[in-house]
Amino acid sequence: MRTQNATAYRFLAPYLLIFSIFWVWPIISSFLISFQATRTVPWRFAPTFNWGRLIGDPAFFNALENTLLILVIQVPVMISLAIVMAVLLNSPLLKARGLYRFAFFAPVVVGEVAYSAVFRLMFNLDFGIVNKLLNSVGLPKIDWFSNVTPAMAVIMIAVTWRWAGYNAIILLAGLQSIPDDVYEAATLDRVSKVKQFFYITLPLLKPVIVFCAVLSIIGTMQLFTEPFLITERGGPGGGTETLGLLLYRQGFRSLNFGYASAIAYTMAGLAIAITLVQLWLTRDPK
Amino acid sequence: MAAVTLSNVVKRFGVYEVVHGASIDVRDGEFVVFVGPSGCGKSTLLRMIAGLEDISGGEIAIGGKVVNDVEPADRGIAMVFQSYALYPHMTVEQNLSFGLRMNGNPKADTDRRVGRAAEILRITELMQRRPKQLSGGQRQRVAIGRAIVREPQVFLFDEPLSNLDAELRVQMRVEISRLHKELGVTMIYVTHDQTEAMTLADRIVVLNAGHIEQIGAPLDLYDDPANRFVAGFVGSPKMNFMAAKVVGIESGAATVELANHRGARLRKPLSQAPPAVGSDVVLGIRPEHFFDAGRGDCDISVKADVAEHLGSVSYVYADAGDEELIIEREASRQRASGDHITVSIKAERSLLFDTSGGRIR
Numbered sequence: 001m002r003t004q005n006a007t008a009y010r011f012l013a014p015y016l017l018i019f020s021i022f023w024v025w026p027i028i029s030s031f032l033i034s035f036q037a038t039r040t041v042p043w044r045f046a047p048t049f050n051w052g053r054l055i056g057d058p059a060f061f062n063a064l065e066n067t068l069l070i071l072v073i074q075v076p077v078m079i080s081l082a083i084v085m086a087v088l089l090n091s092p093l094l095k096a097r098g099l100y101r102f103a104f105f106a107p108v109v110v111g112e113v114a115y116s117a118v119f120r121l122m123f124n125l126d127f128g129i130v131n132k133l134l135n136s137v138g139l140p141k142i143d144w145f146s147n148v149t150p151a152m153a154v155i156m157i158a159v160t161w162r163w164a165g166y167n168a169i170i171l172l173a174g175l176q177s178i179p180d181d182v183y184e185a186a187t188l189d190r191v192s193k194v195k196q197f198f199y200i201t202l203p204l205l206k207p208v209i210v211f212c213a214v215l216s217i218i219g220t221m222q223l224f225t226e227p228f229l230i231t232e233r234g235g236p237g238g239g240t241e242t243l244g245l246l247l248y249r250q251g252f253r254s255l256n257f258g259y260a261s262a263i264a265y266t267m268a269g270l271a272i273a274i275t276l277v278q279l280w281l282t283r284d285p286k
Numbered sequence: 287m288a289a290v291t292l293s294n295v296v297k298r299f300g301v302y303e304v305v306h307g308a309s310i311d312v313r314d315g316e317f318v319v320f321v322g323p324s325g326c327g328k329s330t331l332l333r334m335i336a337g338l339e340d341i342s343g344g345e346i347a348i349g350g351k352v353v354n355d356v357e358p359a360d361r362g363i364a365m366v367f368q369s370y371a372l373y374p375h376m377t378v379e380q381n382l383s384f385g386l387r388m389n390g391n392p393k394a395d396t397d398r399r400v401g402r403a404a405e406i407l408r409i410t411e412l413m414q415r416r417p418k419q420l421s422g423g424q425r426q427r428v429a430i431g432r433a434i435v436r437e438p439q440v441f442l443f444d445e446p447l448s449n450l451d452a453e454l455r456v457q458m459r460v461e462i463s464r465l466h467k468e469l470g471v472t473m474i475y476v477t478h479d480q481t482e483a484m485t486l487a488d489r490i491v492v493l494n495a496g497h498i499e500q501i502g503a504p505l506d507l508y509d510d511p512a513n514r515f516v517a518g519f520v521g522s523p524k525m526n527f528m529a530a531k532v533v534g535i536e537s538g539a540a541t542v543e544l545a546n547h548r549g550a551r552l553r554k555p556l557s558q559a560p561p562a563v564g565s566d567v568v569l570g571i572r573p574e575h576f577f578d579a580g581r582g583d584c585d586i587s588v589k590a591d592v593a594e595h596l597g598s599v600s601y602v603y604a605d606a607g608d609e610e611l612i613i614e615r616e617a618s619r620q621r622a623s624g625d626h627i628t629v630s631i632k633a634e635r636s637l638l639f640d641t642s643g644g645r646i647r
Contacts, residue, residue: 181371184338185432189385190359199388203375 030261038258050262060263062238063246064270066152067221070242071274074156075216079209081160082167087197089168090175101172104165116229119158120145148239151231155240158226163219167212174208175201210282214275221271224248243267288349288362288439288472289314290335296343297330297496304330306496307344312474317466320476321483321519322493328476331493332442335474336365349439361440364433368445370425372417378404378428379413382435396435403434406468407461423454430465443475447482459485480520484508492516514643517570523601523612527639528569535560540646542567542638546607547586554633558647561640568639573601573614575635582630588613590625602627 009016037046054060089100107115122128123144131141144150178201186196202209224244227234233249234241241249243263251260290312297305305327312318320328333339335346337358346353353361372381382403386396404410407427417425426446433441443462447455463486466473477483483490484504492499492507492515500512504520511517517525533551534541540560544550552569561567579585588604588611595617602613604627613629638646 179369179371181367181369182373185365185367185371185373186385187338188336188358188363188365189388189432189436190357191385191388195388199384200373206375 030257030264033258034261034265036258039256043258050258053259054262054266059238059241059246060243060266063234063241063243066227066234066240067223067242067244069152070156070159070223071217071220074159075213075220077156078160078164078216079167079212081164082171082212083202083205083209085164085168086171086175087201089172101169104168106165107162108166110162112225113229115162116158116225119154119226119230123154145231146236148236151236151240154230155223155226158230159220159223163216167216170212171205171208174205178204206282210279213278217274217278218271221267221274289347290440290472290474291347292331292335292344293347294344295331295334295341295346297327297334297339298342303342304496305334308493308496308498309344310491310498310501312472315470315472317463317473317475317486317488318491319483319487319489320474320491320493321480322478322499323519324478325495326493327496328478328491328493329444332365332444332474332476335361335440336363336442337361338365362438363440363442364436364438365442365444366426366429366433366446368448370417370429370449372425372428372432374417377414377416378409378420378431381417381428382431385432386435399435399437400431403431406434406465407431422450423458426450426458427461430462434469439471441469441471441473443473445477446475448477448479455482462486481522484520490520492519494519511637511645513645514568514570514639517637517639517645521572523573523614525570525572525637526609526611526613528571528606528609528611530567530569532561532563532565532567535563540567540638542569544569544584544586546609550584550586552584552631552633552636554636554638556638556647561646566641567646568641570637570639571631571635573612576613576615576629576631579628579630582632582635585628585630587626587628590627 033043034050035045035047036043037049085104088094089097089104094100123130125131125141125143125145128144130144134141142150144154182200182204183196186200191199222244223242227240227242227245228248231240234245244267247260247263247267250256250263290310292308292310292312294307294309295305296303296307308327308331310318320331322328330339334341335348337353337356341354348361348363373384376384379400382400383396386399401410404413407430409424409427409431412420412424412428417428420428426449429446446462447458450458459482462473462475466486475482475486487504489501490504490507491501494515499519500507500516502510507516507520511520514527518527528547529545530542530552531545532540533543536553538557539553539555541551541553544552554569586606588606590602590604591610592603594601594603598617600615600617602615604611604613613627640646
């Protein structure tokens, strides 16, 4: 058995070596870097330098607030929308189901840069289709990218557009695993379709909903592309800057790797904490 | 309580007709079992009675009222599903009371009905458990309990015991029988297991490929099957069928010769006009209707292949030309493999069929 294990590890060695160098080591290294002052040459060990700055940095709290705001509004809206989409996709009345399934999933396949560019165009003040539509129903134009609230809304709309279908497909798999005869039993019990949804579908779908929510929370905590490309580096005036963007700005624009590492670990810690709280809140009763 | 009447009921899925005009009269308080092989349409028929499948043609009446277009919940029926169909996230008590609670039934009445069902099925101590914490038999009890709390006029069972092991199946069979006596309501039960059908039913409906082959009391089907299909389906182990030819006709009787047993002839009295001399027929004999050599009307000799010793009886699987026969013998611990044994058959304990499967009486 020992010889067999040794052989297996020899086969695994190339992968483990590369994995350690490019994956495990950066994780450890960035943790160590977060305790160093990296704006001096050479770097020096200063345990409270970055973490102390983090606690009192208004830019960090601005990014944290923006990220949490997106998380609190966008994730529930997107998951609710995904549930509705999944239920519609699961309906026996739906024709051309495959086409809809593809259409809902397609945004995930579209390149991030391409879709961001399209969203910028769509919400353009003078030529964008959104403002044209608003005008056509008698509403005034909105300057989407010069004010914080509309800019934030554009980011939330874009992220929702991109990921709702993806979550709907995961939820659809969950819906299809609920046996038909449970609904038939409820029909015989004279339980209306609406009550069946709230009292049977939602509780039985809960593990899948939680899974989607956890994935979305982790994704939103790392949100970068949309504020970087759609609202031009977290504009206007940092109003849509997220933690991911702040990390990028500190690490790769200011080359302050120590502070960027501290931000990265804060993001990971927050994602884990929020996920744990959520798992605890939605746990099955004993 | 209510009678259930099916008049010329047809079911089509697209262009495929799966039930071809079924007519059945289930009397008030009767226990009727639909039995047949997989795909014979028995579950579809039950689901049409429940209202879970549309009716493509014909009429279904419950308690004298045509229910073709009546919602499932308004038909006065309750159904027990093969997979139990319990709500996995609810406790037993919530499972039992769910339908009543959703319809705003007064709490006192709901509690009374749930309590009564739990008592009847002896599941009172399980009320706070969830389905996954129950054994198969307990889940089935809860499923039946959910039907009881509806206080239906008709109970429908769709293969309720097929997910249980053999011992539990026997136990639940007795319980369902007891329940029928206790509640006295009409019950329609679907199964592919002819033993369940024989032991539970007041009357059995034998279905094959969407047609009703015969309706009758269990022993009537056993003693006097309408055709070869029913003869083969009812009884375990199944009836033996032996190729034969009519070699002589006398007044009220035909003499047949068994094709795989040279010279073995049997004179079979008939009440109908016998088939012509020279026509091929099939002789049906149940495993338990072989007698010791010389005790019947005609002896045959066969080579025993395998013997199954069940304790009280033994089943000998014997080779006779291109036919395999199953012969029930008194318990014997002797090895039978390869032995030649001689058994006797009696005309009165045999059935005659034509080659298309119809009975010749």
